Amino acid sequence: MNPIVSIKKMSKTYKGGQQALREVSLDIQKGEILALLGPNGAGKTTLISAICGLIETDSGTITVAGFDIVKDYRQTRTLIGLVPQEITLEPFETVFNTVRFSRGLFGKPKDPEYIEEILKRLSLWDKKDSAIRELSGGMKRRVLIAKALSHEPQVLFLDEPTAGVDVELRRDMWQTVRQLQSSGVTIILTTHYIEEAEAIADRVGVISDGRLLLAEEKTTLMKRMGKKQLRIELQSALKEIPSALENYKLELAEDGCSLQYTYDTGQDRTGVTRLFADLSKAGIHIRDVHTSQSSLEEIFVDLVKESA
């Protein structure tokens, strides 16, 4: 299937000389949720701004549904909705008017029923006649989403949708994003919260210092990079690790009551079977075992360290 958004070797240097993107190439598939993960200043907003036509790039090409974003800007921009990082809304305008304005701006005919539907979906309908300045921060963010959806885009960009948002609202936002995906919209969101990418993304792209380090299915990423830990609780405490088990690089807990084994899930052989066999050979009795998997966070820290 052709990607809905395709970025080829795109670079961007700002006027001050700051290079924000270095030869970024990325394909985004229709219907997926892609999380762009990266620390502040990595270039996430710049990448989105370039696709949406807010800034000019130095080199590279971007297509949306096969259309070039410069040459065929009318087609590509009609397909795109953007929710910016900062909350930028006219304080005195009403919710309904500002959403209606957005729809017109994108060249769509009037459709009050559709606007009603999105306002209801985003729990804003009872606020439709309120001035924006009377709304809470979370509502304002949703108004921005409503505006971005007002022209029925196929691709939605959410730039740090949950920055500075409390936990509960964050979960609401995730739910909204999933609903949007199920209605067929492709979603690209940026975040510097790993949990966020982990919680909702199908695919994760990691950006650091203007470079796209990787873009992979979240599960493959975790499998490939993921380390698992096996904690083995023992029947009786050990003073030290028997020399027969040296190869496993086990760690003995301070009280001597548990052993920790770290292995790579990407490897063909995890060595768990052999470890258990060797443990019983050494006369160590197992009381219980636990496994835990490394999170994206740890993967991410490793990646950024590697690239630095």
Next chain:
Amino acid sequence: MNLRAVRAIYIYEMSRTFRTLAQSLLSPVLSTSLYFIVFGAAIGSRIQEVDGVSYGAFIVPGLIMLTVITQSVTNAAFGIYFPKFIGTIFELLSAPISFLEIVLGYVGAAATKSFIIGVIILVTANLFVDLHITHPFWMIAFLALTCISFSLLGFIIGIWANNFEQLQLVPLLVITPLVFLGGSFYSISMLPPLWQTVTLFNPIVYLVSGFRWSFYENADVAVGVSLAMITLFLGLCLSVIWWIFKTGYKIRN
């Protein structure tokens, strides 16, 4: 052409005008009425007729021009500066519209608003003095051309300005003095010869003169020259807009 977008911008801007009806329309009307009371009634009663027209009636076209020019510049400048200032301009830039459509929407709305203000002042003036308009067609043409040209100028200023000081600088330091010295309150022939010559470098003089001609058929300069000047000015503003469009000056980034 994305006409729906032009319409959306136009309606949105006009609705802002009507939302702030008091500021937008009432205040220019109020200040003009004050001018009438001070200049027309209080001082005017001691001034003789100018070129066969009572002083109160003589200043009406100039007063309308004065208000319409200042309003066009400030409204159009503010109209485009405001989204820049609060950041909502991102939406204009990400929408499937061209720069010229943006100009049409914003300048159209600012010009309409000034035109309405001009008409309201005209109607208000009618309460104070006896008006009669000899060339209604040319009156409307001059008014419309002035609204459009100066709204274009305001739009350019709004694009150029980086802060509120700059936004107010040009209207304050350039437009207001030129407008006040543009012959709104006097006929150029009333000035000493040297000043008459200096005055001819003020473009506003030609507008006021042409506009006044459409009322009373008397003018400081030939009406053809007035028309040529306003067309020239309009052309100048359009070229700057075209240049902004070509170079993307201060629009993206």
